Amino acid sequence: MDLSVDLDRIKHDILSLAEIGRNEQDRGIYRMAFTDADMEGKRWLSERIKDADLECSFDGAVNVSGTLPGRSAGPRILVGSHIDTVPCAGALDGTLGVVTGLECLRCMRQAGITPPRTIELIAFSDEEGRFGGMFGSQSVCGEINPQSLAQMADLGGVTLQDELRRHGYDPMGSLDAARDPESIAAYLELHIEQGPVLDRTKKSIGVVDEITGLFTWSVCLRGEANHAGTTPMDMRNDAFMGLADFAHEVPRVLEENGSDRSRATIGKAQILPGATNTVPGLVEFSLDVRDTSEAVLDELASAFRKALSAIARRRHLMFEFEQKSYLQPVACDQTIVSRLMKQAERLQLEHVKMPSGAAHDAQIMGKMVPVGMIFVPSKNGQSHSPAEWTAWSDIEAGANLMLQTLLNM
Structure with missing residues (x-):
């Protein structure tokens, strides 16, 4: 069916929602989960859903849904993302998937289409x-x-329960938001890439085949603080030099134990006691490791532990680490991937199959139901900042690919 999205409506929705939570000084968007701005965004979305003549509802987790009823009561297709943001955010992360999902349902409704199965737009809370x-x-x-x-x-220190109560919601209601996996046929999500690959390779579309897993550690290297002038270099137990050694080991560990989809980042470090004339006695730092294979993640964890142990012995340090988070990698459904690729070819869109290096709601949903993801380019690979942007032509391409895939499914 030669149905197409209305780009002007998409533009209007994106730019309108971007004004909710906008800071005039830095032009960033501050619509963090369950703040007043986030709740205003949810109300805005519910009005847009009603304006499109779709059924609107909220569940106990304050997820917002818009439903286009189908001809059967069988499992439904979910499409969406989220509208909450990080502090000082851009206009597209999460929002794009919700707005384009809404536009797909709006197009079908206006064309008088009653799909064989119900299609539901969902905007998840606190992604x-x-x-x-x-x-x-x-x-x-x-x-x-x-x-x-x-x-x-x-x-x-603000608790989720207190925020829910402040907005008039019973926190225990979130337990009732759980759905039967048999009630959902698939979940689809369109998202900005948040990286530079599509922009640099001049592709309009990325069809995601795997969503990365990750683990984060908080690592502590403990040596001995001492005078910077009176302690000879060969008599130091310098905790920072242990971190420096480890940082240089990261590329080797990835090369020997990882894959071309492996990533490792030391994004935060604290050197104590933090005086210019004192040999560091303690270093605390973060380690973020990602790959699309759970087996590779296990190998990397083992290799990083061995590297830390060897450095600690050589530098006469003690080391310990705590795993702060773990997300299991998820493969997108191959049937959905194939459908997306075929529709991209039919629409003559420049596309490539690629992994997602960031976590998304699709990663959670993918543990329960078949999922598919579409990426569109991020200008200069930028995201989580007011500089985040995607060309309107690429947004239109991604939205039309989603629309045609929904119709095909």
């Missing part, structure tokens, strides 16, 4: 993890329990 996880999609997948709910808090 960005203000409270530690992907709360909305985890709720839908039944991964939330009373204990985890009670422990969820942001970096400022």
Whole structure:
């Protein structure tokens, strides 16, 4: 069917939602989960859903849904993403998938199409993890329990339960958001790449085949603080030199134990006592490791432990680490990947099959139901900043690919 999205409507929706939570000083968007701005965004979305003559609903996790009823009561197709943001965000991360999903359903409704199965737009709560996880999609997948709910808090100590109550929601209602896997046929998500690959290779579309898994460690190297002038170099137990050695080991470990989809990052470090004239006695740092294979992640974890152990022995240091998070890699459904590739070819879109190096709601949903993801280019690979942008032509291409794939399914 030669149905196409209305790019002007997509533009209007993206630019309108971008004004909710906008900071006039830095032009960043501050619509963090369950803030007043986020709740205003949810209300805005619910009005847009109603304006499109779609059924609107909220579940106990405050996920927002818009439904186009199908001819049968069989398993439905979900399409969407999230509208919450990181602090000082751009206009597209998450939002693009929700807005284009809404436009797909709006196009079908206006064309008088009643699909064979129900199609539901869903905007998940707290994908960005203000409270530690992907709360909305985890709720839908039944991964939330009373204990985890009670422990969820942001970096400022504000609890998720208090925020839900502040907005008039019963926190225990999130437990009722869990769905039967048999009720969902598939989940589809369109997202900006958040990286430079599509932009540099001049491709309009990325069809995601695998979503990376990851683990994060908090690592501590403990030596001995001492005077910078009176302690000879060969008599030091310098914790920072241990970190320096380890940083140089990262490429070797990836080359020997990883794959071409492996990533490892030391993104945060603290040197103590932090005086210019003192040999560092303690270094604390983060390690973020990613790959699309669980077996490779296990090998990398083992190799990084061995590297830390060898450095600690050589430098006369003690080391310890704590795993702060773990996300299992998820493969996209091969049937959906094939459908997306065929539709991209039919629409004559420049496309490539690629992994997702970032986590998404599709990663959570993929543990329960078949999932598919479409990427569109990020200008200069930028994301999570006001500089985040994608050409309107690429947005239109991605939205039309989603529309035609939904019609095909």
